[in-house]
Amino acid sequence: MMAVLLPNASAEIAGKGSAHDGRIQTAIYSPDNVFRIYAMKDRVTMIRLEDGETIDSDDGAMNVGKPGDPKNREWILGANKRGSVIMIKPSRYAEEPETNMIINTNRRTYLIELKLAKSLASMTYMLRFDYPKPAPVGETPFKGRDLNVNPCDGKINTQYQRRGDIAISPYQVWDNGTFTCFRFPTNAPRPVIYEVLPDGTESMVNMRTVNDITVVHGVSQEFRLRLNKLVMAVRSKVPNTGWYNYNGTTTGEIREVKK
Template sequence: MSALDSGMGIGDAQAWGIDVRGNNVFLKPIAEKPETNLIITTNKGRTYSFQLVTSKSPHYIIKLACDKPKTGKDKKFDIPCFNGNANFRYGKWGDEALAPKYMWDDGRFTCLKFTKNDELPVAYQVASDSSESLINYHLEKDTMILHGISKEFRLRLGKQVLGLRSDDAISSGYNEKATSINGTRELNYD
């Protein structure tokens, strides 16, 4: 916990006594009803969120076990939003300066891969009545991952506009892994 990129935050700091020693966090309830939350971030980029409550049968020790990072030999070529079935058939029109280098969808997410130094446009989903609405997204390296699929998207940056369309968007529907993010982690309790 002493590294600059790790830390801890607690909702009601007066309700709990906290001591940190190396990778260990010691907690002791002080208040009569000390229910609060605790968030711990590690220097490995992990974030743990806890709900702290008192109990008649408490867990005195909780250990968190994480998989070790894969070595270069074990790493797979990781492509965002690719589950083995991808649609790359997208057409474009408008300001080519906004065009992504590649574009595809996997039936749940739409990915736009840009050149590393490109200024990223704002993405809009186009409805059947031609109205535009902002679409949520997140970035993974140089790939903009739109949270959904659509027959048509528009990218805007200043006065520039680029239309993107696919009549072949895959609709996979069911989420077999029951998660919306890759790399889910399990907590192992001893």
């Protein structure tokens, strides 16, 4: 669909001229920009759309102007059968042809400001567009990220005993000397995790969730999991060595930056 509206004063973007002929112009498309075309009476300007992009025009051409005598038509507009090329020119009888035009296609809306060129050298013979490509979408929104990231990677201890209510039991527990990881069934209720201190009291731990892993910020000889009246004890078979994480990472990978 194409329409010519009343004159509108605004800032516009002109296409960049070709190195071979400045009247062949290319503009970077944005739905937030108004594009300027310099036309001349009795000269046709062509607007080329993206391959596969078309306007909705039943007869392929429209004349727009004052009602009555055909000589009063301000603009003559047309399109090819595929609707991918639009031709416009101001009528030789146009009195005040400068106006704006809106082009709606099956993909986009173009806002065009139509001006009269003062010479053939400054006229727009063709306006085409470069279309910024959207960021590629992968199979998941996490493309480029490791979905199986292990926040407790490195030298790990997997020797843990579990005793208590199996309904709240993690199916995997391990630590890397800095963090302790609990992996629960996806559809299972998540209990609250407490650290059992040397005096037998319980202290709630600091933790976060990474994908399907609950990461406890620290290690302990024993954790206690509680959910209402359900209780489970998770105890490490290995004494806590408390080795220091010199590189400050959970994976052991470091990057050296040289200046």
